[in-house]
Every structure is written in C-alpha cells, then in structure tokens.
Amino acid sequence: MTLTIIQRVLAIVGLGVCIGAADSWLRPVRLTLAPTVASPAAATRADASTPASSPRGSTPAASTPAASMPAASRTPTPSDATGASPSPPSEAALGLMIDSRAAKGLLDQGVIFLDARLRNEFDEKRIEGAYHLTTSTISGPEGRKVLDTLSREDPVVIYCGGGDCDASKNLAVMLQGIGFTRLHIIENGFPEWVALGYPVESGAGGTP
Amino acid sequence: MKGLLNTILLLMRLALAALFLFAAWQKLKPGTDLVVDSGPQKFAQAIQGFRILPEHLVYLATGVIPWLEVLCALLLIVGVWTRAAAWLLALLLAGFTAAVVSVLLRGMSLTCGCFGDLTLLCPKGTMGWCKVAENLLILAPALLIARFGGGWLDWDRPARPFALRPPG
Numbered sequence: 001m002t003l004t005i006i007q008r009v010l011a012i013v014g015l016g017v018c019i020g021a022a023d024s025w026l027r028p029v030r031l032t033l034a035p036t037v038a039s040p041a042a043a044t045r046a047d048a049s050t051p052a053s054s055p056r057g058s059t060p061a062a063s064t065p066a067a068s069m070p071a072a073s074r075t076p077t078p079s080d081a082t083g084a085s086p087s088p089p090s091e092a093a094l095g096l097m098i099d100s101r102a103a104k105g106l107l108d109q110g111v112i113f114l115d116a117r118l119r120n121e122f123d124e125k126r127i128e129g130a131y132h133l134t135t136s137t138i139s140g141p142e143g144r145k146v147l148d149t150l151s152r153e154d155p156v157v158i159y160c161g162g163g164d165c166d167a168s169k170n171l172a173v174m175l176q177g178i179g180f181t182r183l184h185i186i187e188n189g190f191p192e193w194v195a196l197g198y199p200v201e202s203g204a205g206g207t208p
Numbered sequence: 209m210k211g212l213l214n215t216i217l218l219l220m221r222l223a224l225a226a227l228f229l230f231a232a233w234q235k236l237k238p239g240t241d242l243v244v245d246s247g248p249q250k251f252a253q254a255i256q257g258f259r260i261l262p263e264h265l266v267y268l269a270t271g272v273i274p275w276l277e278v279l280c281a282l283l284l285i286v287g288v289w290t291r292a293a294a295w296l297l298a299l300l301l302a303g304f305t306a307a308v309v310s311v312l313l314r315g316m317s318l319t320c321g322c323f324g325d326l327t328l329l330c331p332k333g334t335m336g337w338c339k340v341a342e343n344l345l346i347l348a349p350a351l352l353i354a355r356f357g358g359g360w361l362d363w364d365r366p367a368r369p370f371a372l373r374p375p376g
Binding site for chain 2: 005008009011012013015016017019020021023024027029030031032118120135136138139161164165166170173174177
C-alpha cells in the first residue's frame with residue numbers, strides 16, 4: 001500500500017497528537033495564576049489596622065478569583081507621587097494585581113521587588129532596589145542568588161513593561177509553582193511607576 | 209550534476225533535522241529542581257504571549273508541536289517519508305512566521321523563545337522582522353526537500369528525487 005503525501009502528513013500529525021497528549025498528561029503546564037494568599041500573621045495585622053466594615057479588610061484577597069481581581073485601589077494620579085496618601089494599604093489586604101500607588105506603599109514597607117523585563121531594560125532604569133529575575137534567568141546562577149534571599153512566605157512585587165507585557169505574570173506562575181503565595185503584580189507595569197515620579201535607579205546590579 | 213544536487217539535499221535534510229531536534233529539545237526538556245521551569249512550561253507561556261490561540265488550544269499546541277518536530281526530524285534523518293516530513297515542517301514554519309508577523313503588526317514586544325539560547329541570525333531579545341527573515345531562510349530548504357525529496361539515502365517511495373516525471 002502506497003500512501004500519498006497528504007496521508008503521510010496526517011499520519012505524522014496523528015502520531016504527534018497522541019504522543020503530545022500523553023506527554024501533556026504526564027507533565028501538565030500551568031498558565032493561570034492562583035490568587036494571592038495573605039499570611040495569617042499579616043492578615044491579623046491587617047485586620048487590626050483596618051476597620052471591620054471595610055470590604056477589603058473583611059474579605060481576604062485570597063477569596064477573589066485572580067482573573068476578576070481589580071487593581072488594588074483607585075487609578076493613581078500624579079499627585080500621588082508627593083506621598084499625600086495618609087495610610088497605604090496593608091500588604092495582606094492587597095490582591096494579586098495592584099497599581100503603582102499600592103506598590104509604592106509596599107516599597108516603603110521594605111517589600112522586595114522583582115523586575116521581569118529584559119536585562120538591558122533593567123540596567124537602563126528600574127524601580128529602586130529591585131532585583132532582576134525573569135523566566136529565563138530563574139534557574140541560572142543569577143536567579144538562584146535572588147531566590148536564595150527570599151522566603152516563600154515573603155511578600156514579593158513583580159513588574160514588567162506594562163501593556164502587552166506578560167513577563168511578570170509568567171514569572172508569577174513559576175514562583176507560585178515553587179511555593180510563593182504572597183505575590184503582587186503591578187498591573188500597568190514600570191511605565192506607570194515612572195509616570196508617577198516614584199523612585200528609580202539605573203546601572204548594573206540586580207542581585208542581592 | 210544530479211549527484212551534487214542529491215548531496216546538497218542530503219545535507220539540507222540533516223541540517224534541518226538537527227535544527228528541529230534542538231528546537232524540540234528546548235520545548236521538551238525537563239526543568240531543574242524548579243518543576244515549573246520546564247521546557248513545556250516556557251513554551252506554553254511563549255505561545256500564550258502571542259495572544260492568538262485560546263487557552264485550550266495553547267495547551268494542545270504546547271503538547272503537540274514539539275513532538276511533531278521530533279517525529280519530522282527523525283523521519284528526515286532516517287530518510288523515510290522525507291517529503292511528508294518536510295511538508296509538515298514547512299507548514300509549521302509557515303504558521304510560526306504568520307504568528308510572528310501578526311505580533312509585529314500588532315506592535316507587541318515579545319521574545320520568541322523558539323530555539324532557547326541558540327541564536328541563528330537574529331540577536332537575543334525582542335522579536336523583530338529579522339525573525340521573519342530567519343524563518344523564511346529555514347523554510348526554503350524545507351520546501352526544496354518537500355518538492356524534490358531528500359537526496360542520497362532517501363528511501364522515500366515513490367517520491368524519489370527528480371523522479372516526478374515518468375522516464376522516457
């Protein structure tokens with residue numbers, strides 16, 4: 001029996017689909033982010049500092065699906081850069097996606113920031129004190145160095161270029177896969193941070 | 209002359225097979241102790257970044273494409289069903305190229321992740337029109353093999369090189 005080219009192509013595709021399906025079943029991939037989970041200690045602190053009637057204080061961020069979670073607070077304005085906000089929201093009360101104003105509050109609290117953009121973009125300008133970590137470098141020596149300084153229970157803020165940028169979400173999926181639960185992503189990314197005049201730095205660096 | 213062409217086809221066939229075996233390995237390799245750092249995970253995220261396929265098709269493409277590359281590469285190496293394998297690789301490359309063009313036309317800034325750390329023509333970093341040219345450059349030998357067969361040591365029948373017209 002002689003098969004035509006088209007039949008042979010279909011046979012190869014069929015075999016590829018069978019093997020691929022088996023491989024996917026054995027080694028599933030993750031594309032969706034789990035919601036951020038507040039640590040019990042942090043949540044207690046948040047409850048103590050937030051009025052009971054506050055919807056954010058009484059409803060843990062973890063109970064909200066990540067996909068439908070809005071940015072943590074109102075849309076920031078340039079006046080936010082002056083630090084006029086009286087009390088930044090507690091980290092435990094924040095969801096997965098946050099805005100730059102909430103992120104600035106976390107920076108002031110000493111939370112670690114991870115820059116998921118390309119190395120040259122990071123060296124050019126980055127959020128003050130941020131470490132460089134991407135899905136490409138996470139298993140390399142640079143990534144190991146950064147991960148070694150972090151506890152899985154630590155809150156971490158991730159950002160990339162905003163807009164179409166998926167790098168921070170992709171990195172967050174990987175970090176959740178190794179046990180990080182208190183992750184926050186700056187929804188509009190670095191451009192919003194810069195537009196608000198929040199602190200940046202430049203030059204080589206990026207590891208502890 | 210025919211011998212030279214068969215030699216060129218054989219070399220192109222083996223080079224194409226090596227390239228796609230390498231590309232497939234990048235998409236299939238296991239992660240380090242970070243389980244989430246596996247080739248499939250990175251490949252799935254790369255496909256998702258293109259924002260062309262719905263999520264369930266991203267999962268399907270993640271599982272199937274690397275194995276198609278492996279199968280086609282192996283067929284090219286052993287010289288069986290070479291024209292079919294080359295056609296399939298050409299179709300895959302055409303699809304990849306269309307996806308890259310779509311990303312560029314939409315003004316998106318993405319890294320490809322096609323060949324891992326290997327750089328062929330284009331520098332590492334954000335994709336540009338260079339990636340389209342690179343894909344077309346790889347597409348050319350695939351189409352030649354699909355049209356003329358794999359040259360020496362090609363056991364493909366009836367599609368032997370230059371045997372498309374009946375003798376006489």
